[in-house]
Amino acid sequence: MYGKFVAVPDDAKEVEVIGEQWKWSFRFPGEDNQLGKSDVRFISSTNPLGLDPDDPASNDDKIILSPELHLPLxxxxxxxxxxxxxxxxxxxPQFRAKMDMVPGTVTHFWLTPTRRGTFDILCAELCGVGHFNMRGRVVVEDDAQFGRWLAKQPTFAQTQQPASEVNQPITDPVEHGKTLSEVNGCIGCHSIDGKPGVGPTWLGLYGKTEIMSDDTEALVDDEYLKVAILNANAEVVKGYPAIMPVYQFNDQEVAAIIAYIKAVSSPQTHSNEADPGGADNEGAE
Ligand SMILES: [Cu+2]
Structure with missing residues (x-):
């Protein structure tokens, strides 16, 4: 039985699933039908899956950093x-298949989706305080729909373009910060709608006074957020565990994330700023 589970038929295509605290990402091979090599030493804020930039097979790989995977029937x-x-x-659960993901190795199994629909992805291994929130979705659809979805996903080469233009001004720091927050999993632990999470919500955060774990008070301003992003566990807000992963962002990236935190902190103010004539759009976002 287990033998069948891991003995992959010759005509099977490949998809890669990457797990981390606490999010899912995915990768499909491009036209060459070959996934590029990956290694932890290549992992950075702009290459979160750690693809080998020198492996030509990496370039056309499709990178999916949102937790929604599509598969053809x-x-x-x-x-x-x-x-x-x-x-x-x-x-x-509906696949009736699951498999451990072990750091340092690649495990596998295979299956053929036979039912159209949207199914939950769960993490079935207790992986830390955000485990319960490590959720995703699989959408099983017909070939044509799947093809259209896959065509819209960026290739690895495309995701690397902004990095080479790092010295150019970013036109919309809020949008850039939103992407960075999604890609790096920030919003897996920090909700933007006030829901309690592993870390403080970003709704109403900017300008607020936090009580820190040593009972001192701290005003949440740019300086506070910079430390909180780059050196998160130096000081933590009272009631939260000191468990935030270490991130390496450059100054521009930190500024973009802070801009996004400000925007989601008081959504109303931001939408008015972004769209001054938009009385009709009030509350649209
Ligand atoms: Cu997990």
Whole structure:
């Protein structure tokens, strides 16, 4: 039984699933049908999956950093599973299949989706305080729909373009900060709608006075956020564990994330700023 689970048929295509605290990402090979090499030493804020930039097979790989995976009906797929940090377990209950993801190695299994629909992805291995929130979705659809979805996903080469233009001014820091926050999993722990999470919500955060774990008070301003992003566990807000991963962002990236935190902190103010004539759009976002 287990033998069948991991003995992949020759005609199976490949998809990679990457688990990390606490999010899912995915990768499909491009036209060359080959996934480029990856290694933890290549992981950075702009290359979160750690693809080898010198491997020509990486360039056309499709990179999906949102937790929604699409698959075509009736095509056998080999799932290649890897973890960036601790043990996770890729589990879609309706697939009746799951597999541990072990740091330092690539595990696999295969299946053929036979039912159209949207199914939850869960992590089935207790992987830390954000484990419960490590959720995603698989959308099984017909070939044409899947093809259209995949065509819209960026290639690795495309995701690397902004990095080479790092000295150019960023036209919309809020939008850039939003992307960075999604890609790096910030919003997995910090809600933007006030819902309680592993870390403080970003709604109403900017300008607020926090009580820190040593009972001192701290005003949440640019300086506070910079420390909180780059050296998160130096000081933590009372009631929260000191568990935020270490991130390396450059000054421009930190400024963009702070701009995004400000924007989501008081959404009303921001939408008025962005769209001064937009009385009709009030509350649209
Ligand atoms: Cu997990």
């Amino acid at each position: 009736y095509s056998p797929y080999k799932f290649l599973l890897r973890s960036k940090d601790v043990l996770h377990d890729f589990n879609v």
